[in-house]
Amino acid sequence: MEHPARRFEHEGIAFGCDYNPEQWDPAVWPEDIRLMQEAGVDLVAINVFGWSHIEPRAGEYDFAALDAIIEQLHTAGIRVNLGTGTSSPPPWLTTAHPELLPVAEDGTRRFPGGRQAWCPSSPVFREAALRLVDAVAERYGSHPAVALWHVSNELGCHNALCYCDESAASFRRWLEARYGTIDALNDAWGTGFWSQRYGAWAEILPPRATLSTRNPGQLLDFQRFSSDELLAYYRAEVEVLARRSDIPATTNFMVTAHIKNLDYWSWAGAMDVIANDHYLDHRLADPRTELSFAADLTRGLAEGAPWLLMEHSTGAVNWQPINRAKEPGQLARNSLTHVARGADAVCFFQWRASVQGSEKFHSALLPHAGTDSTLWREVVELGRVIESLGEIAGTRVDADVAVLFSWESWWATDTEMRPSHELGYLDQVHAAYGAVHALGITVDVVAPGSDLSGYRLVVIPGLHLVSDADAASIDAWVRSGGTALVTFYSGIVDEDDRVRTGGYPGAFRETLGVAVEEFAPVAADEPLTLDSGASASLWTERSRVTTAEVVDRFVDGPSAGFPALTRNERGEGEAWYLATLPSADAYRDIVARLADDADIRPPARLMPESAGAEPTLDVVRRRSDDASYLFVINHGTDDVLLEARGDELVTGTSCTGTLTAPAGAVRIIREEQVS
Template sequence: MTSARRPFVHDGIAYGCDYNPEQWDPTVWSEDVALMRDAGVDLVAINVFGWSHVEPRNGEFDFASLDRVIDLLDDAGIKVNLGTGTASPPPWLTRLHPEILPVTEDGTTRYPGGRQAWCPSSPVFRDAALALVDAVARRYGSHPAVELWHVSNELGCHNALCFCETSAAAFRDWLEARYGTIDALNAAWGTAFWSQTYREWGEILPPMANLSTRNPGQQLDFHRFSSDALLDYFRAEAEIIRAISDKPVTTNFMVTAHIENLDYWSWAADMDVIANDHYLDNRLADPRTELSFAADLSRGLAGGAPWLLMEHSTGAVNWQPLNRAKAPGQLIRNSLTHVARGADAVCFFQWRASVQGSEKFHSAMLPHAGTDTALWREVVELGGIVDRLGEVAGSRVDSDVAIVFSWESWWAAGTESRPSHALGYLDQVHAAYAALHSQGLTVDVIAPGADLSPYRLVVVPGLHLVRAADASAITDWIAAGGTAVVTFFSGTVDENDRVYTGGYTGPFREALGVAVEEFAPVAADEPLRLTSGATASLWSERMHVTTATEVDAFADGPSAGGPAVTRNAWGDGSAWYLATLPSPADYRALLERVAAEAGVAPSVRVSAGADVETVRRRGEDAAYVFVINHGHDAAVVEATGHDLVTDAAVSGEIEIPGGSVRIIREESLV
């Protein structure tokens, strides 16, 4: 981004939703706005999927309905998060220009009838979309209700990877700009293997499906290219808006499990404010902890500044194999967990539950059953709480612990030929995060190469791909007195997916004081025991210590007798290495030991277990302690101040009933 960020300015914490009035008869719109007021809604995203309504035919714009909706919201004092409407092309565009349709890795075209049926590299799609953006921006760029611009929607959710000839040509241009010469590309991809050496740029294709396995360097670069292509598209929309309107511009990220195709570290600087969509993923073993991780990663993308929860659900979604309804109170707990971890907006998809279409069974603020429902009453209750949290807006989260996270490592570690398909990069990250989270530690999620000076403890889980300079940032920080835990499969390859030779862990090897000779993963039904009595699974390594001290060893399995956990003094700091995946309890115990060594402890202590989350947000004049009790039993916390949830003064030992939340403004900064 070439200019300074435009701040998102809102009165307090925003409470809002996506609204799709085009799905409803206009006679319903006034009722909707009145009910929004009853619920406390003060920010509404509209025109997210409005293209076929505001441009029903090529070049013919009809803003009458959108004008009326925006005016209704404005008259009610509700601010607008205005979508550009470009998320999905209208039928007339794909009929006139079927060449914009995306192509999958097997070479087959994907057709209209859903959403995002467009190629990110298509100049035809871009010309049509930008004409719409220009018309919308000119129409509403100075409208007093517009508080935020919403570019497209969940860019790359379905169409991040397009393999059509237009994408192939754009990929070749991207590669030539990156490498300069075909010889440099051949060296980066290791094309001497399997007679893949290229002599001309025109010979290169995207990594299409083939009869064997694909070149992992080619796959890695195609992920990079695809992320950059969509970012370039975002920039094109944003440039038009910023030339016409002075309001901030963003798009909704998808920092959540299973969405891996965009490197948001490279996107973050282009956002005036970071916004994220998050949905509880009940396919995971521990969806609640993943929610906290995603919120912390969203805050990391914001550089520690507040961010916006653009979408989440009041209850069940509609796209998982089993779409679980949320338990009573869970809507409030989930929402306030995001706020605790830095969100300055709590917004839902969507306002009124659809009665037709693919998302008709997706929950909403106003359910099919109407207002005489427990869900509606909880929506209204949350609106009242959010209204009382206005003073929290703008405050930041305390943390002296960080996890290093890399989309590039996610891509590189997930290629087709790898030591084990039973364990993925995100599994490692989630396991390390859970071991810290269960202790009550608040964790920043940071990019490789980030400044580590604010932290006492840094965990580096499975950083398979690492640039030498980014590894040095970690090892130099350790030498200066930091404590780090590096876990298995880290430091394996460089930025070109080329293996560091001389023993795995590559550029971390000297600081860790170990030499990993061979990976020895095991099947999920082959438990591993360590000599300490701890248990582990899925992975072991055959290695020896050089300067490190063995802390624990494999008692059985393919690496029996070899080190499993080591610690090395490196300069003034400590470098720990973990060569397996401990059980959750044993992982927590290990990181408790390391945290104690690093002088790290929870900032808020409660008399309860892992079902209670505590986070402190700190502003210029006050600090706010969030205590979220996800369990059934009451918890006790010591605090003195004012509880913003119950709007009551508190002092001493405060009981937080099971399933409840307390947000306490402390009397003095601690």
């Protein structure tokens, strides 16, 4: 049963953190709160991992410590983002009920000692967890300090996919609800292959480890089921909260490069406010651009409304092969990039750096070095800047370009057997987004099937799985005057992961005016050259144009002479098809041509002496009905000059036509007018 949407209200832009008071002697708490006030912290998440402290034994509750810290925070004027405490079960529960522990795809059970050691389908876990939620909600559901319910924590980060017998039974129920008959399931999964045809629901298992590769349809549906199962768990917690409280609720998404198991498009409508955790991933070639992409995707989940950055880091994390510290000024640049792209809260994991446990080398607002440190001074300065931006809260981001993104396509693309394992779905998405980002153009990241009427250019990278309806909506938008850029391996399969025959790119064949006969991928160390002189890599195709014109061809490689880039006039619009992965420079040039044809420009004009600085800048505009704000974030080593007029909020100065954005700095203009 859905509860009415409840709006999260906060004065200005929130500046906050996770706080784990159970890790510290209560004598430390007053000093922590005093320093929070010094830094400008006004929203604190607590009780995220509190279960074993507030319920030390089954049915015995001890809220004394939680009462005390909530009262101290409230007295200090700091609002509470109150965790339900259910993210990791306490040892007494897993000892009494080891059957709730998750099982990996190889059939081995995973043990407690880490976090999220529970099966999303376990009725035993759910009963115990919801009993705790009810106790917490009853005690604090009307407390004036509590501004937001924090349901569990990073749901599915570790335990999204469980293969135990309880999960198997739940999976079968989900399949029966989806397909109705076993014959319909057999058709959807293509079980005529390898003698996999099922005669009864009871024969179906999760896609546990096999001696060979597994059924792609089964893998895809298990991803869907697992996402839905955790969403159902989230809804169960919210239902308990709603009976006791009218405080809004959310959970922290993980829109980031390495978490793919939850389809957040299907989750977003269940949130009172969208919240996200994001950490720079230095395993990527370009972590800064991925940060912008993640922020734009989070805003897409919020349907353009402001959202909350629930966690990020002041410096190094603790879970990458090399945990890199942030450069001087990078803390502010990263944080304010999220604000520029729609965040109305900047929160961190965590307040005080832990001295024990798995995350003791994860950075925090208050580092091990204490307050006599460069990092602490940067934190205090960031708090000052965030406080100065209160008038920006509630404004929305301007964007003329959309990039389509699909978790289902990610799942279907990155499966066990595919044309090339050298390239995954997210590689295509990041490359396409990066080409637009390098031009300084702001992007909305949206779901297939979204209303595209507000955009002049839509980029569709590697949309391997797409429904006929979503493909038709894209075609209709193009015919009405839009410009689309579709990249290779798009439109190939339907919702059942069934290949569309008659020539690739399947669902987009008529839109693009191209028929592809054969994929011809190459290894990463096999360079490709195009007629235009551009370089490319990883993918070629053997195709022919039907109604399209050839813009560029492969010079070498297995598809030498075949089209690499085509353009098709379609109704009032045009659809471009890119049949390879260009170099970053070549990709940017292709997108620049399309953007120029569509009269799309960056939010601000660079002065001639700063021409070419776009790749080092984030320039984004947020606006309301009566005001606009230009964010200029300079990640480069040179000062940049651009046209701007208005009051600069970081320094408290004014600019009357030209703004200097110093190297490594952030400037935010309340604009007098927008050209």
